[in-house]
Amino acid sequence: MTATTIDRPQAATTHLSPRLTASTAARVLRQLRHDHRTIAMMLVLPSLLLGLLYLLWKDVPTFPGQESTFDRVGLTMLGIFPFVVMFLVTSIAMLRERTSGTLERLLTTPLARLDLLLGYGLAFGLMAALQALVTVTVATTVYDLDVAGSIWLVVLIAVVDAVLGVALGLLASAFARSEFQAVQFMPVIVLPQFFLCGLLVAREQMAGWLQAISDVLPLTYAVEALQEVGRSAAETGTMWRDIGIVAGAALLALALAAATLRRRTS
Amino acid sequence: MDAAVTVTDLVVDRGRRRVLHGLSFAVPTGEVTGLLGPSGSGKTTLMRAIVGVQQIRSGEVTVLGEPAGSPALRNRLGYVTQAPSVYADLSVRDNVRYFASLYGMSPREADAAIADVGLTDAAGQLVRDLSGGQMGRASLACALVGCPEVLVLDEPTVGLDPVLRVELWDRFHALAAAGTTLIVSSHVMDEAGRCDRLLLLRDGDLIADSTPAQLRTDGRSDDLEAAFLNLVRAHEEVGASGHQRSDERAGSGAPRGSEQESLA
Numbered sequence: 001m002t003a004t005t006i007d008r009p010q011a012a013t014t015h016l017s018p019r020l021t022a023s024t025a026a027r028v029l030r031q032l033r034h035d036h037r038t039i040a041m042m043l044v045l046p047s048l049l050l051g052l053l054y055l056l057w058k059d060v061p062t063f064p065g066q067e068s069t070f071d072r073v074g075l076t077m078l079g080i081f082p083f084v085v086m087f088l089v090t091s092i093a094m095l096r097e098r099t100s101g102t103l104e105r106l107l108t109t110p111l112a113r114l115d116l117l118l119g120y121g122l123a124f125g126l127m128a129a130l131q132a133l134v135t136v137t138v139a140t141t142v143y144d145l146d147v148a149g150s151i152w153l154v155v156l157i158a159v160v161d162a163v164l165g166v167a168l169g170l171l172a173s174a175f176a177r178s179e180f181q182a183v184q185f186m187p188v189i190v191l192p193q194f195f196l197c198g199l200l201v202a203r204e205q206m207a208g209w210l211q212a213i214s215d216v217l218p219l220t221y222a223v224e225a226l227q228e229v230g231r232s233a234a235e236t237g238t239m240w241r242d243i244g245i246v247a248g249a250a251l252l253a254l255a256l257a258a259a260t261l262r263r264r265t266s
Numbered sequence: 267m268d269a270a271v272t273v274t275d276l277v278v279d280r281g282r283r284r285v286l287h288g289l290s291f292a293v294p295t296g297e298v299t300g301l302l303g304p305s306g307s308g309k310t311t312l313m314r315a316i317v318g319v320q321q322i323r324s325g326e327v328t329v330l331g332e333p334a335g336s337p338a339l340r341n342r343l344g345y346v347t348q349a350p351s352v353y354a355d356l357s358v359r360d361n362v363r364y365f366a367s368l369y370g371m372s373p374r375e376a377d378a379a380i381a382d383v384g385l386t387d388a389a390g391q392l393v394r395d396l397s398g399g400q401m402g403r404a405s406l407a408c409a410l411v412g413c414p415e416v417l418v419l420d421e422p423t424v425g426l427d428p429v430l431r432v433e434l435w436d437r438f439h440a441l442a443a444a445g446t447t448l449i450v451s452s453h454v455m456d457e458a459g460r461c462d463r464l465l466l467l468r469d470g471d472l473i474a475d476s477t478p479a480q481l482r483t484d485g486r487s488d489d490l491e492a493a494f495l496n497l498v499r500a501h502e503e504v505g506a507s508g509h510q511r512s513d514e515r516a517g518s519g520a521p522r523g524s525e526q527e528s529l530a
Contacts, residue, residue, distance in 0.1 A: 023367040031355045034392060101351030108317050109368045109412070110340045263335065264321045266280055 016118075020111050024119025028093070029126070042089075042131050046081040047138040050074055054143040067230075071146045075230045076199045078135055078154055079222045082128045082162035084190055090120060090169030091182045098173075107263045114258040121166045121254060128162025129155065149229035153239070157229070160246050161222045167253035174260040193219035198227075218249035270295040270416050270447035271316055276325035278311050278470075285311045286470045288325065293449060293463070298442050300461030301451040302494070308470040309451040310348060313418050316449065317345040329416060341369060344414030348421045348451075350405035354394035358385050358404045361393060362411055369412035379411035382437065384430075399426045406434075416447045423457065435460045455491040466494060473501040 032039060057070040097103040106116060132155040139145040147154060168189055176182035196206070196214040203214055214220050225242035269292035278286040285308045293299045301309050314320035315327050318335020327334035330342055352361045358380060366376035380389050383403040388396060393404055406422060419438075423431045435457075438448050442462070450461065458464055459478050466474035466481075474481060474497055478490060485493025 020368060023364060027353070027356070027360070027364040030360050031353055034355050100354070101347045101349055102353060104319055105345060105347060105351045105408075106368075107319055108340060108343065108345045109365065110337075110370075111368050264319055266321045 016112055016114055020115045021118045021122060024111070024116055025122035025126075028120055028123035032123075032127070038089075039127075042085065042127055043134050046077075046085070046131060046135045049081070050077060050135060050139055050143060053077065068146070070143070071230065072227075073199065074139060074143065074145050075147065075154070075226050076197075076223050078132065078139065078158055079161045079226045080194060080197075080199075080219070081135065082131055082158045083165040083219060083222070084186070085131070086124045086128055086162040086165035087169040087172075087190060088183075088186055090124060090166045091173045091176065091185060092179075093120065094170055094173035095176060095179060095182045104265075113261045113263075114254070117167075117170050117254050117257050117261075120170060121163050121250075124166045125159055125163045129159045131162075132158035147230055148233045149231075149235065149239075153229045153235065154226065157222060157225050157243060157246075160243055160250065161219075164218055164222070164246055164250040164253070167250040167257065171253045171257040171260065174257055193217045196220065197223040199223060218246050221245040221249075268292075268294060270330060271449065272326075272328040273312075273316070274326040274328075276312070276315060276327060277323040278308075278315060278320060279323045280311065284323075284470065286315070289470075289472050291465060291472060291475045293447060295447050296442055296445050297462035298438050298448045298450060298460070299463045299465060300458050301449060301465050301467060302455065302458050303453065303467035305453055306469075307467040309453075309467055310420055312467065313345070313420050313449065313451060317343060317418050319345075341412065342415045344409030344412050344417045346406050346409045346417075346419045346422055348424070350393075350398075350401040352393050352401065352405045352408060355392060357390050357392055358396070358407070359389040361404060362407045365408040366411045371411055371413070375413075376407075376411050379407040382410055383407045384433070399430060402426070403430075403434075414446065416449070417441065419448065419450045421451055421453070423452065423454075431457075455494055458490045458494075466497065468498055468501065471501070473497055 053074055054070055057068065057073070060069065062068045094103075097106070107113075136151050136154050136158070140147060140151060172185040172189055173182055176185060192213075194200075196210060196217055197219045198214065203211055203220070206214060221242040225239045225246070228236045228239035228242070271293035273292070274290050276286055276289045277284065289312065301312065303309055311320060315322055316329060316334055318327075318329075318333075318339070329339055332339050352358075353364075356364070359376070362376040362380055363373050366373065366379070377386075377389070380386055383406050385400060385403055385407065388400060393401055396404065402422060402425065406419070409417060409419075423434055426434065438450065439460075442448055450457075452458070458481070461478065464474065464476050464478060464481055465472060466476075474484065474494075476484065481490060481493050481497070482488055485496040487493040487496060
């Protein structure tokens with residue numbers, strides 16, 4: 001009986017491991033697979049909400065030569081939906097890890113904290129890609145949404161936005177001590193970004209100090225990137241810069257979330 | 267070195283309450299050590315300190331020669347919390363395979379761990395559809411699959427029927443015979459007799475570090491429950507006189523903190 005001399009292919013590390021990140025992402029997706037209604041809501045809900053906006057502005061006349069309101073708002077929403085949905089889903093998922101004791105258990109295993117968070121980012125990023133494909137397809141065919149640039153760029157921006165939502169959701173959940181707090185972090189983190197992103201009031205028309213705040217909020221750049229794709233057929237440098245900023249903000253939030261995830265608690 | 271776990275002067279505070287009051291003991295390798303005491307005596311806190319997820323006030327916890335919680339230990343130690351910590355929306359198989367992957371183990375080894383806890387027939391079921399006892403065993407399988415050298419189990423037999431409980435204890439002894447060190451907590455004294463060694467905890471104090479046989483002698487009873495009670499009473503008499511002294515000291519108006527500082 002020599003059970004202690006089992007061959008261990010992976011030495012004890014808590015360094016980043018693509019293998020552990022992938023198996024965590026697969027686990028998160030498997031959990032989703034058993035929840036058909038959540039999957040259906042993730043895939044269909046943004047399209048339905050977009051339909052409501054379409055009907056809202058359908059009969060409102062637009063001045064000739066001007067972009068219709070639905071084209072402007074609808075396109076922006078393609079970036080905001082995945083951000084909001086993934087923020088909420090992630091905060092709840094992380095809170096469940098905490099309350100079920102699985103988080104504490106994971107922290108005693110060789111899984112690095114960043115592996116866990118990247119696993120969530122990867123899983124929900126994939127879901128966001130599917131969601132964006134459905135929404136963009138419905139928006140451009142059923143609701144005649146006008147996009148000058150490639151719709152693949154719209155999908156890409158939606159996915160990067162979703163990953164930003166996941167990262168901020170993970171970060172926020174570190175500060176939530178209860179379900180009630182977790183849910184209220186949504187308006188705290190999401191709404192100011194939505195108000196100041198340039199959709200409700202053009203950024204040039206904001207008071208200087210509000211514009212300064214808007215400048216440091218990542219959603220602002222996501223919206224600007226979408227507007228660039230909506231306006232010009234060719235890929236613009238501003239768009240790529242904006243996508244880079246949003247991705248950078250997401251990575252920063254993930255790193256902060258990993259840093260605030262304490263292995264030892266009182 | 268003989269001890270798998272060494273605890274020296276461990277003090278833990280939770281909130282403003284002192285939960286562990288300077289514990290010192292050693293857990294021998296390859297044996298089943300029972301951690302016994304009533305609910306609220308600090309068993310879970312002590313186990314959390316050993317697995318390295320508990321903030322400690324002072325003292326030292328060493329596991330397999332490394333400080334508790336160090337990265338090198340995460341492949342060598344398994345922890346099963348009191349409430350089953352598994353994913354309710356995954357099947358037993360998916361749960362165990364996930365934890366297997368974290369320890370670098372294959373799906374085949376995951377299936378073996380499921381068989382070890384007698385859940386092969388329920389492997390495809392979602393954990394949320396299982397009974398409480400089955401959930402506990404699924405949780406245990408997720409730790410067993412890592413083939414840990416030290417296995418820390420918090421009340422693993424709560425809610426199990428007697429037959430399963432005996433099976434599980436046989437399994438623990440088989441693991442110990444193969445070289446695994448087990449630390450098993452329980453608040454039921456009839457399980458104490460199944461352990462090789464016993465640590466009795468009450469209100470955050472260690473009142474016995476012993477074997478079942480020694481405990482029967484010290485507690486002047488063949489019944490472990492009665493022996494435990496006798497030890498508690500003996501301990502309380504000593505403790506009561508100790509408290510009296512500290513009351514007098516508080517009454518004299520000398521703040522304890524400043525006294526300690528002046529000593530340091």
